[in-house]
Amino acid sequence: MKRATEKTIEKLFFLSAFISGLITFSIFGFLLIPGLPLFSKGRFFSILTEPWVPHFGQFGIYPMITGTLAITLLTMLFAFPLSLGCATLINLENKSWFSALLRKTVEMMTGVPTVIYGFVGIFLLVPLVRNIFNIGSGMCVLSAALMLTLLVSPTMILLFCDSFTRVPHAYGDAVLAMGGTEVQKFLYVTLPNSWPGILVGVTLAFGRALGDTLIVLMIAGNAVQVPGALFDSARTLTSHIALVFAADYNSPEFQAIFTCAIVLYLFSSALAVAVRLIHDKRRIRV
Amino acid sequence: MTNTQFPEKAVPLLSWMCGIVLLTAIASVLGFLFLKGWQSFNLQLIFGTTPPLEALLFKRRVFNGLFPAMVGTFSLVCLAVCWAIPVGIAAGIYLAEYARGKTRKFLNLIFDVLAGLPSIVVGLFGFSITIFLNRYLSSQIYPCLLISSIALAFLVLPYILRTTQTALEDQPASLRMTALALGASRMQNIGRVLLPQSLPGIMSGVILATGRCAEDTAVIMLTGAVATAGIPHSLFSNYEALPFYIYYISSQYADQEELASGYGAAIILLFICLMLFSLAFFIKKRVSLSAH
Numbered sequence: 265m266k267r268a269t270e271k272t273i274e275k276l277f278f279l280s281a282f283i284s285g286l287i288t289f290s291i292f293g294f295l296l297i298p299g300l301p302l303f304s305k306g307r308f309f310s311i312l313t314e315p316w317v318p319h320f321g322q323f324g325i326y327p328m329i330t331g332t333l334a335i336t337l338l339t340m341l342f343a344f345p346l347s348l349g350c351a352t353l354i355n356l357e358n359k360s361w362f363s364a365l366l367r368k369t370v371e372m373m374t375g376v377p378t379v380i381y382g383f384v385g386i387f388l389l390v391p392l393v394r395n396i397f398n399i400g401s402g403m404c405v406l407s408a409a410l411m412l413t414l415l416v417s418p419t420m421i422l423l424f425c426d427s428f429t430r431v432p433h434a435y436g437d438a439v440l441a442m443g444g445t446e447v448q449k450f451l452y453v454t455l456p457n458s459w460p461g462i463l464v465g466v467t468l469a470f471g472r473a474l475g476d477t478l479i480v481l482m483i484a485g486n487a488v489q490v491p492g493a494l495f496d497s498a499r500t501l502t503s504h505i506a507l508v509f510a511a512d513y514n515s516p517e518f519q520a521i522f523t524c525a526i527v528l529y530l531f532s533s534a535l536a537v538a539v540r541l542i543h544d545k546r547r548i549r550v
Numbered sequence: 551m552t553n554t555q556f557p558e559k560a561v562p563l564l565s566w567m568c569g570i571v572l573l574t575a576i577a578s579v580l581g582f583l584f585l586k587g588w589q590s591f592n593l594q595l596i597f598g599t600t601p602p603l604e605a606l607l608f609k610r611r612v613f614n615g616l617f618p619a620m621v622g623t624f625s626l627v628c629l630a631v632c633w634a635i636p637v638g639i640a641a642g643i644y645l646a647e648y649a650r651g652k653t654r655k656f657l658n659l660i661f662d663v664l665a666g667l668p669s670i671v672v673g674l675f676g677f678s679i680t681i682f683l684n685r686y687l688s689s690q691i692y693p694c695l696l697i698s699s700i701a702l703a704f705l706v707l708p709y710i711l712r713t714t715q716t717a718l719e720d721q722p723a724s725l726r727m728t729a730l731a732l733g734a735s736r737m738q739n740i741g742r743v744l745l746p747q748s749l750p751g752i753m754s755g756v757i758l759a760t761g762r763c764a765e766d767t768a769v770i771m772l773t774g775a776v777a778t779a780g781i782p783h784s785l786f787s788n789y790e791a792l793p794f795y796i797y798y799i800s801s802q803y804a805d806q807e808e809l810a811s812g813y814g815a816a817i818i819l820l821f822i823c824l825m826l827f828s829l830a831f832f833i834k835k836r837v838s839l840s841a842h
């Protein structure tokens with residue numbers, strides 16, 4: 265009797281895992297089916313490369329793809345050196361009060377809601393950018409990337425710190441024993457040995473910046489155009505979904521936002537696979 | 551010699567600069583919020599002109615306060631976490647204790663993908679399901695509290711699953727073997743030994759998931775959150791939520807008073823999320839301390 269109950273519970277465990285896995289696939293299915301009418305004429309790739317001019321029956325999402333890439337890459341350009349610097353400081357000055365404060369603050373930052381960054385962005389950063397550079401409204405690629413930097417840096421810093429401490433202590437002690445300084449130990453031993461962790465941090469942060477909706481929706485300006493400069497307004501795939509969402513759900517505009525979601529889905533899955541590959545590779549190396 | 555020494559001199563300087571830049575940036579963001587928002591902080595912000603006691607007992611509707619949004623967020627978070635906890639923990643147990651070989655590798659990858667999905671994609675999925683149900687099941691179904699909570703549960707499921715899995719896998723082999731050696735069955739070992747031991751780890755995951763539910767805006771704006779709905783009456787009604795209110799106010803505010811309530815809402819949401827995250831960190835820290 266007791267065995268029977270145990271078997272049932274074990275089945276329930278399996279069922280839960282199965283359902284959770286199924287969700288991942290059904291999300292893709294429920295994005296694909298409503299978007300199908302637009303692809304059926306073999307137009308999937310033309311949608312990816314066409315401009316968005318609904319009046320002329322063009323529902324391409326090319327401007328949104330470039331907008332997303334521009335903002336995400338710019339964010340990484342700011343966030344990667346900043347995060348690497350902060351993680352280095354936490355690692356080098358591991359006994360000073362400043363780096364303890366920095367670490368605590370970074371941990372706290374992982375809990376700040378994105379909508380708050382967006383809100384403060386509108387009322388603090390956007391006027392600041394507008395007044396300093398005196399171009400346009402201040403709602404631009406640059407403002408969005410600056411705020412996104414605050415969003416994704418904590419993820420990277422904590423992962424970098426984690427991978428620094430994972431380098432075997434004996435390696436570093438050897439440098440110190442030969443008369444090397446803490447900086448030399450960090451620069452020539454710790455850093456080169458933690459590249460897998462750094463790669464994982466960058467990939468995850470990239471995914472975070474790519475998938476964020478609220479910050480870009482609130483402060484990137486949302487103009488449908490291929491951004492050509494830092495001060496151009498831009499629209500990302502995520503904010504495009506949020507903005508067109510209100511349309512009638514049989515219209516081709518509405519079907520096109522499912523293409524955005526599919527592109528986002530594929531992109532973030534590719535990043536997840538990349539992280540797994542790096543993890544597996546590291547396990548072989550160590 | 552001078553060439554190799556340059557980076558050694560520059561690294562500490564640059565890293566100090568990065569640290570100072572980051573701290574200044576986050577301090578100005580939070581400082582700005584508090585400086586602008588603290589004046590609007592009083593009972594009227596939450597309850598408007600309705601007497602607080604009557605509002606709390608749901609006797610009278612609150613029109614110009616944050617109370618409905620707070621109740622909305624609260625019920626949304628509770629529902630979502632309720633859906634996600636049983637499935638997440640059970641799946642986590644399966645992954646840590648039963649799945650082996652190829653199945654395990656495959657499931658790990660699948661959950662990585664699920665965890666990495668942008669929340670707006672999950673939101674659009676929720677809406678797509680609503681359309682589907684509306685067309686084929688009942689035309690009474692519209693975006694509502696229930697749909698939102700289910701979509702949010704999908705969003706945080708991987709968090710709960712992963713923390714359960716890691717908490718179980720981190721248990722030392724000696725502990726894992728003890729009960730088995732004494733003749734306990736596999737299930738007794740999980741239920742009486744491994745799960746109680748990993749409870750703090752699982753708890754911190756659940757709390758993090760709660761914080762994620764409370765702050766997420768993209769999912770709910772696609773699945774039923776609206777600007778004015780009052781207290782949600784049932785699972786099938788529209789609702790207000792704090793993060794959506796903040797977004798809405800930032801783009802649609804009519805006067806300074808409304809804007810001030812936006813700042814107030816932002817401070818309340820920030821406070822709730824930071825409380826949850828520090829609670830989770832506290833539990834995690836205590837676990838890692840007692841382990842060493």
